[in-house]
Amino acid sequence: MSDVGMILQRLGATLVNEVAPKLEGDYSGGHASMAGLMAVMAGEMWEKEADLLVNEIGRMKALLAAAGIGEAEPHIESFLISDLKAMRNELAMQLIELQASLEAKDDEGSKALNTQIWGHLLATCAGRMPSPPAFGAAGEGEG
Amino acid sequence: MPEVVIDNPELARQFEPYAEAHIPGARNLRVVQMRRIHGGASRQTYSVDIAYEDATGPKTKGVILRRDPADSLIDTERRVEFAAIRTAHGKAGIPAPEALFLETDTGPLGAPFFVMGRIEGGMPLNPFQIDAVEPHRAEVGREFFRHLGAIASLEIDGTPIAEEIETPAPDQCWKRELDYWANEIRTNAREPQPVAEAAIRYLAANPPPPAQKLSLVHGDFRSGNFLHDGQGRINAVLDWEMAHIGDPYEDLAWATDLLWCGNDQERAAGFIPWPDAIAVWQEASGCSFDPAAFEWWSLFAHLKGLGIWITSARAFADGKNDDPILAWSGWFTHAAHELMLASRLAPKFGVKL
Numbered sequence: 001m002s003d004v005g006m007i008l009q010r011l012g013a014t015l016v017n018e019v020a021p022k023l024e025g026d027y028s029g030g031h032a033s034m035a036g037l038m039a040v041m042a043g044e045m046w047e048k049e050a051d052l053l054v055n056e057i058g059r060m061k062a063l064l065a066a067a068g069i070g071e072a073e074p075h076i077e078s079f080l081i082s083d084l085k086a087m088r089n090e091l092a093m094q095l096i097e098l099q100a101s102l103e104a105k106d107d108e109g110s111k112a113l114n115t116q117i118w119g120h121l122l123a124t125c126a127g128r129m130p131s132p133p134a135f136g137a138a139g140e141g142e143g
Numbered sequence: 144m145p146e147v148v149i150d151n152p153e154l155a156r157q158f159e160p161y162a163e164a165h166i167p168g169a170r171n172l173r174v175v176q177m178r179r180i181h182g183g184a185s186r187q188t189y190s191v192d193i194a195y196e197d198a199t200g201p202k203t204k205g206v207i208l209r210r211d212p213a214d215s216l217i218d219t220e221r222r223v224e225f226a227a228i229r230t231a232h233g234k235a236g237i238p239a240p241e242a243l244f245l246e247t248d249t250g251p252l253g254a255p256f257f258v259m260g261r262i263e264g265g266m267p268l269n270p271f272q273i274d275a276v277e278p279h280r281a282e283v284g285r286e287f288f289r290h291l292g293a294i295a296s297l298e299i300d301g302t303p304i305a306e307e308i309e310t311p312a313p314d315q316c317w318k319r320e321l322d323y324w325a326n327e328i329r330t331n332a333r334e335p336q337p338v339a340e341a342a343i344r345y346l347a348a349n350p351p352p353p354a355q356k357l358s359l360v361h362g363d364f365r366s367g368n369f370l371h372d373g374q375g376r377i378n379a380v381l382d383w384e385m386a387h388i389g390d391p392y393e394d395l396a397w398a399t400d401l402l403w404c405g406n407d408q409e410r411a412a413g414f415i416p417w418p419d420a421i422a423v424w425q426e427a428s429g430c431s432f433d434p435a436a437f438e439w440w441s442l443f444a445h446l447k448g449l450g451i452w453i454t455s456a457r458a459f460a461d462g463k464n465d466d467p468i469l470a471w472s473g474w475f476t477h478a479a480h481e482l483m484l485a486s487r488l489a490p491k492f493g494v495k496l
Contacts, residue, residue, distance in 0.1 A: 025148075025178075026150075027150065027178075027179040027180070027181070030181045030468070031466070031467050034467035034468055034470075034471050035467050037471065038467060038470060038471055038474070041474065041475065085334075089334055089335050092334070092335035092337050093335050095337055096335060096337050096340050096341075099337065099340075099341060100340075100344060103344060111492075111493065112493075114492055114493075115492055115493035115494055118341075118485070118488065118489040118492045118493070118494045119489065119494050121337055121338050121341070121485050121489065122485045122486065122489045122494060124485075125338060125478070125481050125482040125484075125485040125486075126482060126485075128478050128481075128482075129478045129479065129482050130474070130475050130478060133271065133475065
């Protein structure tokens with residue numbers, strides 16, 4: 001069985017609903033609750049992380065190419081999450097530099113490209129926002 | 144008979160002689176209860192019951208021991224936190240705990256620590272479960288903004304906090320805070336932060352008006368950092384580790400940040416309608432509400448949040464602190480604040496929502 005998303009969802013529910021209540025009053029009870037919530041979040045992210053990264057890479061490649069930096073085609077050689085993240089991070093650094101340079105310009109083309117970059121940033125943030133946590137037994141953990 | 148719990152027997156043994164030496168006239172002091180409590184990822188926090196004798200007979204006392212961990216959410220000096228509590232305790236009705244001992248030497252307990260009086264009879268409010276305060280939401284809300292304003296109302300000249308840290312110029316409060324958190328983000332980020340970087344540039348290019356007054360800033364005044372009595376009264380304001388002197392709008396904006404509002408944008412901090420909250424805060428603080436100042440400081444609050452969560456993630460990833468709250472903060476709350484920042488800044492640059 002390699003249905004990681006389902007397994008993490010179930011492990012998380014067990015930690016939050018069964019283990020944590022038995023540890024109520026002990027400091028480790030809070031740890032169990034938070035670990036359970038994050039197991040659920042990890043299962044959700046496991047399902048979509050590769051898709052998010054490939055889309056982020058594709059959008060950033062296109063934005064940078066529009067400014068004359070590199071090619072628009074992603075040319076992804078490895079779909080390991082760690083490799084995709086390394087590629088995404090390298091492009092994000094270039095995007096930060098590009099956006100800062102665009103903000104210093106006053107022409108319509110620069111403003112339009114900056115608007116597109118903000119559209120990309122907003123889409124990235126929205127895509128990466130985890131589902132709201134199901135607080136309950138985990139109620140005392142936030143600090 | 145209640146169960147006796149000593150969560151950390153070695154710490155209890157070390158604490159006994161220290162406390163006895165620091166309580167005038169105390170002898171035969173012993174720790175009869177020591178529970179590690181949540182809400183203290185930035186420091187290890189223990190609720191401690193001590194029993195001792197003095198010239199008038201047997202005594203018992205509840206205290207809170209805050210010891211520095213190997214790493215913490217925020218790199219702040221416990222000396223400043225201690226001074227902030229001393230500044231607020233007993234003033235303007237602010238229910239700050241009583242500051243008892245401060246020890247900066249690592250000798251007695253293996254790490255610096257301080258001790259406060261424990262405020263009895265209060266319960267925390269999870270910022271993600273604000274509905275739990277019903278049916279006293281409005282009363283707690285008015286107390287919340289009254290205490291927030293009262294902190295801003297204190298005269299700071301000659302206070303313990305003013306003796307401990309620098310007082311910025313009114314037109315430099317924003318820059319000092321922005322520079323500090325920008326540095327925290329850049330030092331601790333494990334991945335590029337394009338939204339944070341864009342926000343830093345925007346905030347630097349569009350500064351707020353100078354502070355109307357210089358005040359004690361709690362630094363982390365929000366749901367989750369106070370205790371209430373279940374009857375509509377806030378009986379403790381806690382977690383002063385980010386306290387400093389600055390612009391009162393910093394506290395107002397952080398206290399009403401969307402993250403702490405339970406997704407309720409109609410009620411300030413998720414408690415009472417915005418006009419009511421502002422009216423209570425203005426009366427208690429002596430400040431007048433300025434939308435331009437609030438706009439800047441509320442954007443900054445999202446960025447400051449990112450700084451805290453990025454620092455948390457770094458501490459967890461580096462193995463300095465295994466508390467899962469740090470990982471959760473570095474993930475969920477980081478994502479939430481990043482989305483808030485992007486949602487507010489993108490329209491300023493032409494994105495139609």
